[in-house]
Amino acid sequence: xxxxxxVDVRRLDEFSAVDLYAMLKLRVDVFVVEQHCxxxxxxxNDIDCLHLRLLDGGDLLACARLWRPTPEHHPRIGRVAVSPxxxxxxxxxxxxREAIAEVEKRHPGEPIEISAQSHLQKFYGSLGFxxxxxxxxxxxxxxxxxxxxx
Numbered sequence: 210x211x212x213x214x215x216v217d218v219r220r221l222d223e224f225s226a227v228d229l230y231a232m233l234k235l236r237v238d239v240f241v242v243e244q245h246c247x248x249x250x251x252x253x254n255d256i257d258c259l260h261l262r263l264l265d266g267g268d269l270l271a272c273a274r275l276w277r278p279t280p281e282h283h284p285r286i287g288r289v290a291v292s293p294x295x296x297x298x299x300x301x302x303x304x305x306r307e308a309i310a311e312v313e314k315r316h317p318g319e320p321i322e323i324s325a326q327s328h329l330q331k332f333y334g335s336l337g338f339x340x341x342x343x344x345x346x347x348x349x350x351x352x353x354x355x356x357x358x359x
Contacts, residue, residue: 214263271304327351
């Protein structure tokens with residue numbers, strides 16, 4: 210089952226208070242509450258990133274954080290979250306395809322990095338990402354670094 214959505218990409222300072230609250234609440238609900246992972250979700254990095262959201266009217270379906278390249282890293286996609294109310298609709302795939310397209314538009318030819326939960330390697334692999342690290346624990350959850358070559 211698929212759902213129609215619109216894509217919104219903006220900087221943190223361009224959000225209304227209500228829209229910012231909805232995005233941060235989704236991330237906390239998924240990463241902190243659902244995954245039982247008490248960590249600083251508000252990590253000081255949001256202000257330097259773009260935020261991509263999938264919306265159905267005013268309803269937030271999914272979101273991701275897009276990092277610019279730095280001297281240490283290629284552009285990165287992170288904080289990939291789909292609303293529990295909208296799972297099973299292939300929104301994770303749609304979100305990642307939109308995020309990849311946005312990064313490629315802004316940084317053509319650059320590889321894209323992600324830090325993926327290990328159990329999602331096959332999913333990210335289907336989108337062209339390859340494992341480039343050994344497994345490691347991040348917030349007590351097994352992860353691997355993955356790269357999608359430009």
